[in-house]
Amino acid sequence: MGSGTPRVVVLADSDSRWKWAASVARRIAPEHAIDARFLAVATTPTERQIAEVGIVPDTTAVVSCVELLDDPAVHTADLVVLGTTGGTVxxxxxxxxxxxxxxxxxxxxxxxxxxxVYENLVDGLLLRVGSDLILANCAHDAERFRSVYRSIGADPEDIVEAGLPFLGGDPYDPPAVFGTHGRDRQPTGARPFTVTFAVQPSVPGTRAARSGMLEKLARHARLHPDREVLIKLRNRPGEAVTHTERHSYQSLYEELPNPPANLTLVYGDMGEVLDRTDLLVTVSSTAAMESIHRGIPTAILTDYGVREAHGNHYFIHSGLLASWAELDKGLIPAVDPGWAASRGVGHQDPYAAARARIAELRAAAPGTRAPTHPYYTPQSAADYLETLLSRRGLGLDGKALPPSHDRAPTAVRRLIRRGAGGLYQVGRKRVAPVIRRLAKG
Structure with a gap:
């Protein structure tokens, strides 16, 4: 173990992954100093996005993967929390x-x-084999993860049930009273009944669908003039987020003809917005879990289908599926308690098991800690591993590639080389013609 103050290095490559990784560090190592390292990529969080999380690191630096390998803080740390894409992990x-x-x-x-976790479960898990702890967000996930690990010969003990680390905040204190069936709720408190729509950068994805969502929000605001309807945006103009956003709601909002006065765009920390929320509406944002944890009524929209591609299938047994038409009529969904418990909602100290596992691993004699054992190695998957490493300036030997090495091509060149048809077989037909024109030019 490193000498002096115990330290944890937190590596993140986007705003949401910084929020997750920093929150995890505080949960599993509350007495440790935090050395924050941010990957120099297109989604590197801004100072505002870093500060918004409310966790102040002791040191910060923006680095490449190659530079991280030479960082003394990483090698002397007690813990390293990797809040990055699976390929980087x-x-x-x-x-x-x-x-x-x-x-x-x-x-x-x-x-x-x-x-x-509603997609790419096996893909993501296999990329994380070799970590000492893989944190599952709930019992449901832990069971699925361990099943995969057993089947490939990885140690299921590395999977530790925890929870989404940013679940917290004050329990919901409603300013109103429910009707007999959760309908006809009228505000009685000092503040108006507030509906918050938590946006997502890619769901729904088309301009028409996102414009339609805004129209539904405006309609709801007009039907309920006594309510405040908030559109919670993920980032301010010019800021990058974990997933690329096309057709931003802010731009589309500016095109709305005569938006109602009680329909407002808001930024900032989701927790602060939830403090004033009486109904959280989303397609499948993680904000729904924060809302459910606090006891805030939550609606998962069905207007664009209940689909794996949207992620709202995750809530299929929750009791929260609803359409805007139903919400317009006054429906207030109520979560199924059994479903909520199985998804880790309401646990008082979900990270106790993780801290116990860390203490157990630390108790081993110095120098006896097992080396890392990834699932993908130069022997088992050289082509795949080399591709992932080269994109990050690294070679199969784990060291930096020479400066003259022909590293991974740019995103555009990769799209052209692979072919539009192969890349967009999952449905991005509208993008394929653009790629073909680039390839010909």
Whole structure:
């Protein structure tokens, strides 16, 4: 273990992953100093996005993966929390593992998932094999994860049930009274009944669908002039987020003809917005879990279908599925308690098991900590591993590629080389013609 004050390095490559990783660090190592490292990528969070989380790191730096491998803070840390994409997680598990071979000390590696896991489960899990702790957000996820690990020969003990680390805040204190069936709720408190719509950058994805969503919000505001209807945006203009947003709601809002006065755009910390929310509406945002945890009525929209592609299928047994038409008529959905419990909502200290596992691993004799063992190795998947590593400036030997090396092509060149048809077989037909024109030009 490193000398002096215990330290945890938190690596993040976007705003939401910084929020997750920093919150995890505080939950599993509350007495540790935090060394924040942000990957120099297109989604690197801004100072405002970093500060919005409310966790002040002791040191900060913006680095590349290559620079991270040379960072003394990483090698002397007690814990390293990787809040990055799965490909970066694997690249660092592999490369740091090489760097730590023969070392009497290596930090514990902690990984997990920023939000609810509704897609790419196997893909993401296999990329995280080799972490000392893979945090599952609930019992439901932990059971699924361990099943996958057993089937591939990975240690299921590395999967630790925890929870979404940013669940918290004051319990909901409604300013109104429910009707007999959760309908006809009228505000009686000092503040108006507030409906908050939590936007997502890619769901729904088309301009027409997002304009339609705004029209539904405006309609709801007009039908309920005594309510405040808030559109909670993820970022301010010019700021990058974890997932690229096309057709921003702010731009589309400016095109609305005569928007009602009680329809407002808001920014800032989701927790602060939830403090004034009486009904949270979304397609499948992780904000729904924050809302449910507080006891705030929550609606998962069905207007665009209940689909794996949208992620709202995750809420299929929750009792929260609803359409805007139903919400317009006064429906206030109520969560199924059993479903909420199985998804980790309401636990008083969900990170106790993670802290116990860390203490157990730390209790081992110095120098006996097992080396990292990723699932993908130069022996088992050289082509795949080399592709992931090269995109981050690294080679199969875990070291920096030479400056003259022909590294991974730019995003546009990759799209052209792979072919529009292959890339967009999942449905992005509108983008394929653009790619073909680029390829020909």
């Amino acid at each position: 694997l690249s660092l598990i592999h490369s740091l593992g090489v760097a730590w071979e023969g070392s009497p000390h290596r930090p514990l590696l902690v990984t997990g998932y920023v939000g609810v």
